[in-house]
Amino acid sequence: MKEKIGFVGLGQMGRWMARNVLKAGFDLRVFDLNPEAVRFLEEQGASPAGSPAQLAAGADWIFLSLPDAGVVEAVIFGQEGLIQGARPDTIIVDCGTTSYLPTLEFGRRLGERGVIFADAPVSGMEARAREGTLTIMFGGEKEVFDRLGPALRAMGDKVLYMGRAGSGQLTKLVNQLLFNVSCAAIAEVLPMAAKLGLDPERVTRVVTTGTGRSFAAEFFAPLALDNVFDQGYPLKAAYKDMISAAEISAREKIPLPLVQAATTTYQLALAEGLGDLGKGAMIKVFERLLGVEFRRREEGA
Numbered sequence: 001m002k003e004k005i006g007f008v009g010l011g012q013m014g015r016w017m018a019r020n021v022l023k024a025g026f027d028l029r030v031f032d033l034n035p036e037a038v039r040f041l042e043e044q045g046a047s048p049a050g051s052p053a054q055l056a057a058g059a060d061w062i063f064l065s066l067p068d069a070g071v072v073e074a075v076i077f078g079q080e081g082l083i084q085g086a087r088p089d090t091i092i093v094d095c096g097t098t099s100y101l102p103t104l105e106f107g108r109r110l111g112e113r114g115v116i117f118a119d120a121p122v123s124g125m126e127a128r129a130r131e132g133t134l135t136i137m138f139g140g141e142k143e144v145f146d147r148l149g150p151a152l153r154a155m156g157d158k159v160l161y162m163g164r165a166g167s168g169q170l171t172k173l174v175n176q177l178l179f180n181v182s183c184a185a186i187a188e189v190l191p192m193a194a195k196l197g198l199d200p201e202r203v204t205r206v207v208t209t210g211t212g213r214s215f216a217a218e219f220f221a222p223l224a225l226d227n228v229f230d231q232g233y234p235l236k237a238a239y240k241d242m243i244s245a246a247e248i249s250a251r252e253k254i255p256l257p258l259v260q261a262a263t264t265t266y267q268l269a270l271a272e273g274l275g276d277l278g279k280g281a282m283i284k285v286f287e288r289l290l291g292v293e294f295r296r297r298e299e300g301a
Helices: 014-023 035-044 052-057 069-077 100-111 126-131 142-155 167-195 200-207 215-225 235-252 257-271 279-290
Strands: 004-008 027-031 061-064 091-094 116-119 134-139 156-163
Touching (some): 004 052, 014 035, 014 061, 014 142, 027 035, 027 052, 091 142, 100 167, 100 235, 116 167, 134 142, 134 167, 142 156, 156 167, 167 215, 167 257, 167 279, 200 215, 215 279, 235 257, 257 279
Parallel strands (some): 061 091, 091 116, 134 156
16 A cells, blocks of 8 residues: 655646656645645645645655745644644655755754654756656655655656755755856856857857857757746745855855855846846846847847
8 A cells, every 4th residue: 555645835846746646646635825736636636635734644755845944844843834743753855945954953853753854855847847757866864765766756767865864955956056156157158248249149059059058058048039037947036045055155164156156146136126037037137237138139130
């Protein structure tokens, strides 16, 4: 008999992750503040829960796909939180991108109650969540990782054991920081190319195929050409990665000069009111500074 699974957080990523767990044959109960998201999973065969505590009361394993550490803490420890219904040996797995240091604290607090906590952040955008091809980075006991294997493999095709609790979030942070620095770099450099007279479309062909290519360039440069900036994770949400890096840098005395420089670009973009747009919108900071736009030129221009 398969374990009973609870899933909290049915947003852009979570709804598809939950659906794929359901498709794998697990008994699934779900909770989200958005009734439409809950209804979507109900139509797939999931059962709704009235609160996190109610969801936890009948679950062996609970997966979370939530936006930040504050929300995770409220869902676990708040009024009607998971801790109110969880039994000893219940496994709670945080699949969102939560800060590394709070993750360690959540694990300690839950451990005092006999509840097992693990972190398994995912990498990949909505399309991969829907297809069940996410990359999952797991932090926790190896025995727990092995037990959760069937559910994790329902959500991702690259499921990696990274080490003790917190290791998944730390690995995800490393990946995100490299991506975020790349985003800040193309935001700074591509407007320079336009300012000095290079054709943006031809430059994009080079930076998406040459040695300077990156996922950031491949994803955001073509969108910039077409003046599309609402794709991808919102800047104001992505900024939490830069905060996490700053906290770790200060606490562990690890210098991160390039990350700090990229953080300044994020802050400039947020100060200009671009927080609801994707990371590619950072290019607007330097376009305004230089008085140019990195856009596709009209025929004959």
